Amino acid sequence: MAVKIMTKPAQMQKMSQAWKRQGRRVVLVPTMGALHQGHLALIRRAKKLGDRVVVSSYVNPAQFNSGRDLKKYPRCAAADAALVRRAGADVLFRPAGLYAKNSSTWVEETDCSRGRCGDRRPGHFRGVATVVAKLFHLVQPGAAVFGEKDHQQCLVIERMTRDLHFPVRIVRHPTLRERDGLPLSSRNLRLSPRNRKWAGAWAQALRQAASLGPRRALGAYRKLLRPLRSVRPEYVELVKGNLHAAAWIGGVRLIDHRRCGGSR
């Protein structure tokens, strides 16, 4: 199966406008490249939702807090293209840039983007909301699929879509995990084998803490983390029955969340 690689925003928009006239249901899977099985699951889900699937791959500078993190974000264009082709998407949209030099317009969500990652990464969700708005205008999807791993991102995008009346259905797809429970993430590629093990232990601690129920989860998480000396906890928060956490391992920031089980 052939996948068309597009790099020009205007060309992408023209294509999607032609599809709309033909009555096609376009589905977007926004990514930052460095695709893994989690992305593949999103693409497969997208194929069920419509008849034209666009995978965008753009490392959005506006959502990185440090130039170092942006620079270190994994990039693997050839492997990505092969993966997207195999998954059966129609277009891989890989724009060189989505911000003009004197770009000055931002989309900002001011409620869901508070707390958790929003507080620790100032401007991050503004960058996310802005780039997703751009992609929605360029690809004009009827639906877009986001991984639930980035839970707060899902909330921000859902709220933005509702508030601005985007004609787009936001679909959340469940988190995929490695055998040891670590959620799939492009950032995992940056972990050394040793730190990869610590990351697994961190994910286990989160799962175990959540399983004890909302009343005990926070305390248990902190306690379980104590022996994990290579894991630097960033935040842990209980939001609507879910335990959310972020942690740094060997200079790599990881996030995860688990539904709290057990009794109150």
Place this chain on the structure above:
Amino acid sequence: MAVKIMTKPAQMQKMSQAWKRQGRRVVLVPTMGALHQGHLALIRRAKKLGDRVVVSSYVNPAQFNSGRDLKKYPRCAAADAALVRRAGADVLFRPAGLYAKNSSTWVEETDCSRGRCGDRRPGHFRGVATVVAKLFHLVQPGAAVFGEKDHQQCLVIERMTRDLHFPVRIVRHPTLRERDGLPLSSRNLRLSPRNRKWAGAWAQALRQAASLGPRRALGAYRKLLRPLRSVRPEYVELVKGNLHAAAWIGGVRLIDHRRCGGSR
């Protein structure tokens, strides 16, 4: 000719999506109601640009700085509907509200919205950009017509449209004026007969000052305004060869701009 009045955002969006599938070229004329000949000119222009014309009428609370100004903004629904019908638009879109109670998403342009009205009306252009983004998503026009009287608004909308890749062509329509040179504006309705005369004198002063050329315009404007004791000048700025001014007359805020003539 019949004009369809729509009040439900979802209904409007469904209509415009059906039009898109039929290959119609939809043109939007966003207004806050209280329509006058200036709006009629925008609607006539819109009819030339496409084959479906939507006039939106929504007094956007987010772009008013004071509840008093919002409350005093003229409203005349029946007359508006008659005017829109006569002008030959297809739909008058008059939503009851475009902000959910917990609405939290804003579109903000941070460059063109500086200076002039942007500095004097904090949040005004954020409100404008946000509501125009909503309208673009609901009406999905290929083009939208804006009056050039609101010059800075045109700049903000043009920049936002480019930055966020809206598939919309922004068309500016020249300012229409009364015989004495006062630009048509819904706010003129709020002027007493006496203040209406002062407003004309103010518009004359701006025109005369601009005619003296960019080097002398600012000084001349200030001097010409001195005898106009009911006119309280707010700002006057020279931007790219245009003289822009705002003034208060009897509690009503008016804006205008004129191209500077003469030699440097």
